[in-house]
Amino acid sequence: MDDILVPKERTDAVVFIGVDDSGGVEFVKVYAVDEEKARAALEEFFSARGLFPADYRLVSRGLEDVSGKGAITTRSEAELSASLARLGLKLLSNGVLDVGGLDRVYQFTLVSEELYLKLRRKEEAEKAKKRGLALTIRAAIELGFHTLIVNLRGINLEPLLPEGAKLLREPSPGEVLREMGRGEFQVVVETVWPDKYYTVPFGARIKIPPMSRQEFARELENLVGVPVDEGILDDYPEWLFNYRNLEMIVQIFEKLRKRGMEKEKALETAIFVNLGFVPSEFEGLDDGIRPSKP
Known part of the structure; x- marks a missing residue:
């Protein structure tokens, strides 16, 4: 790759970095058409910036879905930019990667030792907060x-x-x-x-507080053994994301399964019934309760 540091349109690999206020590179992510191109771009970038690979930790690697993107740009990486901004970092790149008709690209993600430790401390603090929830309740009572x-x-x-x-x-x-x-x-x-x-x-x-939509979906998935798309919960009000409601959905699911309904359909139906919809699978529900004609 010619001049890895010059922003330009690229067809093989692109490098994104997260820099702090002093310009230090704390985060590096490489997207490329294959693993070999990704590795070569990463090595060339480190060399051009005078960075040492030993100062960074590889936290993620592998294929990433880019279907429908057309190109990978700082604009298409808005979520990554927002995440880095919360860490006090600014997202920069050496250009745009035209992914053409590719559905997946290869990526390497690395963070500096300092950022890695910061993220670990944050993760441990969140775990400690969750562990402390019951203790705090008990202590207050x-x-x-x-x-x-x-x-x-x-x-x-x-x-x-x-x-x-x-x-x-x-x-x-x-x-x-x-x-x-x-x-x-x-x-x-x-x-x-x-x-x-x-x-x-x-x-x-x-x-x-109630569970988040993500927590609720994962808990439900663990209980019924069926993948749960969080999108199916979009209409749920926040106050329904609780363990009692989770139990209700599982009970409906189990009853539908006993009627012979497939797992995926039973879960979808149970969620809609719990939320307040009556799906078409319940044909005949009103048999015998219609008012008679005078």
């Missing part, structure tokens, strides 16, 4: 105050209750006040509709 828990994730709270605590699910405000007045138990209220308790004097309030 164990303070002994009457507690309101907005459980949008639908987790099982029973194992988190200390001795002497009484769990009420969606009670009326009057019932909560009566239990508080008796003074026999620490009252823990579980709800998804917290506004109705605005007059109740809770000492502690905990909000457990």
Whole structure:
């Protein structure tokens, strides 16, 4: 490749980099028509920039789908640009790769040792945050105050209750006040509709967020053994991404499977039924319940 650092239209390989404010290269991604071209472009780029391969870690390699792109540019890599921007890096490239009619290209992705450690620390912090969720809930309840828990994730709270605590699910405000007045138990209220308790004097309030669409899809996939396209969940409101609703979908799925429906169709139907649609597979559902003619 002639002059690897000059931005131009290319037909064999293109190099994207993420640079910090001082111009240091913290991220490198090479797209090429095949692995050999990708390796050659990477070696030439390192040499031209005076970079040492030993200072970088290879974090990803292999074929990547580019069907429908036509060309790989900084504009087509908007998601990558946004991800790098969150890390304080700016996306640059040495041009545009014309992929023609190719559906896949080969890629190498490398990060500097410093960025790698930063990403690892961030990942560990996220894991620690998730591990600490139950501990935080338990610790808050164990303070002994009457507690309101907005459980949008639908987790099982029973194992988190200390001795002497009484769990009420969606009670009326009057019932909560009566239990508080008796003074026999620490009252823990579980709800998804917290506004109705605005007059109740809770000492502690905990909000457990729902699952993300991605988490919900993966959990569902693990339970039914069928790949779940996140797009099928686009119409779901956020508050339905919880474990209780997950169980409902699985129960519908299992009933449909017992009727002989194929797995993929049963899952799709279960999701739509749970959301509120009535698919055509339920023909005859109204047999016998139509009003008779006068």
